[in-house]
Every structure is written in C-alpha cells, then in structure tokens.
Amino acid sequence: MSAITDLTAAQLAASIVAGETSAVEATQAYLDAIAARDGEIQAFNETYPDRALDRAKQLDADRAAGKQIGPLGGVPVAVKDNLCTTYGRTTCASKYLADFRAPYTATAVAKLQAAGAVVLGKANMDEFAMGSSTENSGMHATKNPWDTGRVPGGSSGGSAAAVAGRLCAAALGSDTGGSIRQPAAFCGVVGCKPTYGRVSRYGLVAFGSSLDQIGPLTRDVKDAALLTNVIAGHDPADSTSLPNSVPDYLAQLDEPIKNLRIGLPTEFFPDSAEALSPDTRAAIGKAIDAYKAMDADIVEVSLPHSRIDVAADGAISSFAVSAYYIVCTAECSSNLARFDSVHYGHRTKDAVDDIVTMYSRSRAESLGEEVKRRVMLGTYALSSGYYDAYYNKALKVRRLIADDFKSAFRKCDVILCPTTPTPAFRFGEKTANPIEMYMADIYTISLNLAGLPGLSLPVRLSESGLPIGMQLIGPILREEILFRAARMYETTNPANLVPPMVMT
Amino acid sequence: MSTHIDADLVRHIGKLSRIELTDEEVTAFVRQFSDVLEAFGKLQELDTENIEPMAHAVELQNVFADDTPRPSLTPDEALANAPDRVDDFFRVPKVIGGGA
Structure with a gap:
C-alpha cells in the first residue's frame, strides 16, 4: 500500500x-x-x-x-x-x-x-x-x-x-x-x-x-x-x-x-431488528457513552412526524418516507421532462413519424426501471384530482416534520x-x-x-x-x-x- | 384514500409521462404502484387541517438578478449534443397532425 x-x-x-x-x-x-x-x-x-x-x-x-x-x-x-x-x-x-x-x-x-x-x-x-x-x-x-x-x-x-x-x-x-x-x-x-x-x-x-x-x-x-x-x-x-x-x-x-447538548430522538431507536439492527444499536450506544465521557449532556427529544413504525408483521413505515417519496417523485417527474431527445441525449433509431412517439420510445429505450417508476408515480401524484390528496398533503406533512426539528433544537x-x-x-x-x-x-x-x-x-x-x-x-x-x-x-x-x- | 390501480391506469400514466411500456412493465407497475400508493396513504392518518404547505426547505423570497446581459452558449455549443440538427436548428419529427 x-x-x-x-x-x-x-x-x-x-x-x-x-x-x-x-x-x-x-x-x-x-x-x-x-x-x-x-x-x-x-x-x-x-x-x-x-x-x-x-x-x-x-x-x-x-x-x-x-x-x-x-x-x-x-x-x-x-x-x-x-x-x-x-x-x-x-x-x-x-x-x-x-x-x-x-x-x-x-x-x-x-x-x-x-x-x-x-x-x-x-x-x-x-x-x-x-x-x-x-x-x-x-x-x-x-x-x-x-x-x-x-x-x-x-x-x-x-x-x-x-x-x-x-x-x-x-x-x-x-x-x-x-x-x-x-x-x-x-x-x-x-x-x-x-x-x-x-x-x-x-x-x-x-x-x-x-x-x-x-x-x-x-x-x-x-x-x-x-x-x-x-x-x-x-x-x-x-x-x-x-x-x-x-x-x-x-x-x-x-x-x-x-x-455539548446531544438530543436523542426517542422515535429513532425502534425496537425492531429490521429497522435498527442489534449491531447498529450497540455501536450507537457506545458512541453515546463516549460523548458522555466527554461531558456531553444527553437529552431526549421527540420527532413525532419522523417516527418509524413497525407493524405486527414486521413491515416498516414512516410519515417522513411517505412524504419524501411524494415530493421527490413529483419533482423528479417535472425535472426529467427535460429529457426530450431533442436537445441532447438518446433518440430512438426507429423510424417514427410523430414527435410524441419519438419522445415516448426514446425514453422507454434509455431510462431504467426505477427512473420510469418514479417519473410515473410523480406524474400521477401531480395529476388532476390527486394533487391535494398526495402532493399538497405531503407538503403539509413536510412542514410538521421541519417544525419538530425546530422544537428539538430548542433543547x-x-x-x-x-x-x-x-x-x-x-x-x-x-x-x-x-x-x-x-x-x-x-x-x-x-x-x-x-x-x-x-x-x-x-x-x-x-x-x-x-x-x-x-x-x-x-x-x-x-x-x-x-x-x-x-x-x-x-x-x-x-x-x-x-x-x-x-x-x- | 385508496385508488384502484389497474393496467389501463398504468398505461394512461405512461402516456402522460411520455414513456412507452411493455406488457411486462405494466404488470409489474400495477403491483408496485398499489404498494407505493398504500404507503403514501399513510399520511391520511395525520390531521393537517391548518398547516401551511412547505414547498421549499429554506424559504427564500423574491430573488432578483441584475438585468444585465452576459455571455451565453453559442449556437454550436447549444447544438453540440443534439441527436439531429439542421443548420442552427434542432430537427424533430412532425409535430402537427401526427400521433396522439
């Protein structure tokens, strides 16, 4: 080496x-x-x-x-x-x-x-x-x-x-x-x-x-x-x-x-091996002890809208993850609309005689599965009739999440x-x-x-x-x-x- | 809220998104979109009646730039990556009268 x-x-x-x-x-x-x-x-x-x-x-x-x-x-x-x-x-x-x-x-x-x-x-x-x-x-x-x-x-x-x-x-x-x-x-x-x-x-x-x-x-x-x-x-x-x-x-x-005042969010230490592996929990515990040895004050804080929920069958869910994937897929569908195969990027080699087919086939040929999935989910979340239920709701939850952090940082x-x-x-x-x-x-x-x-x-x-x-x-x-x-x-x-x- | 996701809806979203889909993709997305939308539905547990939507993490307002001209890309630079060009133009298939 x-x-x-x-x-x-x-x-x-x-x-x-x-x-x-x-x-x-x-x-x-x-x-x-x-x-x-x-x-x-x-x-x-x-x-x-x-x-x-x-x-x-x-x-x-x-x-x-x-x-x-x-x-x-x-x-x-x-x-x-x-x-x-x-x-x-x-x-x-x-x-x-x-x-x-x-x-x-x-x-x-x-x-x-x-x-x-x-x-x-x-x-x-x-x-x-x-x-x-x-x-x-x-x-x-x-x-x-x-x-x-x-x-x-x-x-x-x-x-x-x-x-x-x-x-x-x-x-x-x-x-x-x-x-x-x-x-x-x-x-x-x-x-x-x-x-x-x-x-x-x-x-x-x-x-x-x-x-x-x-x-x-x-x-x-x-x-x-x-x-x-x-x-x-x-x-x-x-x-x-x-x-x-x-x-x-x-x-x-x-x-x-x-x-140093260190806040531990009670919601971020869930009792589930999938949501927090025993190894990870132990390692974080030792790090907290190390800070205590440096005279840090450890205080409990609460981030209720970032809470990690574990269902009886072990499935993990979180308001923050749901809000995030609505906001990011919505923004992704809008941002990736620029990939029109006109200004730069892949264009289909097929002979197509109209521009919508050219867009749709070029994108189908060159975008991966996860990107297609997110563009489509975002398009759906922003579409007429669903905007309030998904996108606008997610933006409101986003404010609740940000406000939780503001409260936590007072302590x-x-x-x-x-x-x-x-x-x-x-x-x-x-x-x-x-x-x-x-x-x-x-x-x-x-x-x-x-x-x-x-x-x-x-x-x-x-x-x-x-x-x-x-x-x-x-x-x-x-x-x-x-x-x-x-x-x-x-x-x-x-x-x-x-x-x-x-x-x- | 629960929305029934079926193949026709997935194909419709594909059309809006300008992405052609194979039958296999439609089948996979019907299942996956149902799962993801169920996860999105979790937000309905929260009362957000009087909460102001937050579109941006750091809310700046009225960001103005000086109205002075500055150098920009030349036509050749702008067209350098074009899949197809004619002179100083991007060339595309017929826009009017064709397709959907």
Missing part, C-alpha cells in the same frame, strides 16, 4: 505544499490504485489520467514558481457523475446521457478545481441519483470495498467506494434523501450533506430540486470541513443558493464544545442517531420490492425535507466486519457545530477503518 494514498486530503495538501510530495506523484499514486483495484470495485464510470497528470504538472510548476496552489493543491478527487464538467462525459449513470458532454462545469467542481484539486474521474451512482444501492446504475454495479458481495449504498455509491477503497483522496456526492450519508455509512467514510442552499446546485443534474444538495465524502471530519469550506457559498447562477456568508469551518474545528445543539437501519446489504436483497429499498433511508430522509445539515461518520465495525455509521444533525446553517461535535468524537475514538482489500 502506497503511503500517499493513506494520507487524508488535508495531510496530502500539506505534504505537497511542503515539497515532500509532488502533485504528479500524488496523482500517479491514485491512478496506480485505480489500475490495481477499480477493476474489482468499479467505482468510476470514466477516468481522465492524461488530463489529471497535466493538471498535476501545472500545479507542481506553479508551486515551484512560488505561486499559491490552493487549500487542495494537488489533491486527487472523484466527482459524482451527475456533476457537469466540460471535459469527459456527464452520464448520471443513465443510458439516456451515455454520450452527453456538458457545455459548462458545475460551480462546486469549478471551486474544487480552483482550490487546486485534481479531478481523477466520474464516480458511479444510481441512475439520476434515484436509489440507495447503486444497483440502479445504467452502467455497472459498484462493489463495497469491505465485502464485494455487498452494495456500497447509494446513490453516491461510486464516490463512497472510491474514498473507502483509497482510489481518491476525497469525493463529491449529492444527497436528496440520504445519498451521501447512507453510502458513507456503508463504506466506512465520512459524508456530509450541508444545509439546503449552502452549496450551489448549478451544474448538478436536477432530481428533486427542493431537496438536492452537494457535499463531500472524505476519510475524516477535518477533510469534510475542508471541502465544505471550498464548495460552500452563494452563486448567482443558483437562485436557491443562500446569500449568508460562509464561516471558516476549520477555524475552531479542534476545539471541543463544552457541555439540544445536535441530534444523534443511526445513519442506516443496518450495515451494507447484499446485491439483489432489496431490488424486488421498491418499498423495502425506500426504507433504507428512514434515518436520513427527514433532514432533506427540513433542509438541515447532516453528517455520517464511521464508529466501528459490526460483528461481521462491516462499517456502522452514526448520524449527527444540526440546525439550519450550523455546519460548524456538526463538524466540531463529530471531530470531538473522531479524535478521542478514532475508528481508523481500512478495508481488508486495501491492506493486502
């Missing part, structure tokens, strides 16, 4: 600035790692070795000339394949966009590049970010580096697997209902979804526009704060990006918060809970039943409805050797509290999770 690929992004950037490592060496080390392991993990849809090395050479030359190369100078990163770049393809892991070359670069990627990061390639995902396992990719399945018989989570499964498999120093993902945090938990890395609007969505291919947010997947909490520093901020190109100034998330990162600084009900599941385990797959997001989904920032960090391995993630939730725009609270845990209880395949 190369020493370079063991470093965090912050350590690598420092090593390059100090002249101990060159940007070219760093890029080459990761290209070698990709050559060695990505055949098995399949985290990337496309890589740009020549472009990355050219960029690294330029950074080394700039540094030699005494220029500043930025806080991520020479750090090799992966970006999720729904973030537009003017080089390579931006496919969203959809056959519809298999050959799409974007005419502009997403603001978040442009900011990473301006900070000196070297983009190695595009990471695999569930098609258009719809899924929780990356099994819905139209390209290929990505394997969990901890156990290649298991999913990496999703939809940012390629980004999480690439960070965990030491195929990049850090990555960007997007999170609509848990798509950064859930794969981060499954792969044993840190994943942060900032407040809605904290990071510009310009150049992020839209799925659920009122829910989507870009964020980092990293080796540790410090890297998550470092990348968030770089990508956050207002962007005139995204009218929903927040005008608030961005604090320096690294400034007080290593100062523990005295008498605590952060909320702590599991990130996922269980560790990573096996391929095919949840593909037959969409509802079971949707329930993989029961702990992450309410944050997107409420716009709150959330972070998943690895706490320990399960008995079967799979990572378990803990989720911390903060109030709107209080990412600095999340990072500090997570850092307190990380520095006193380092998980140091390295997949066996990387160590051999």
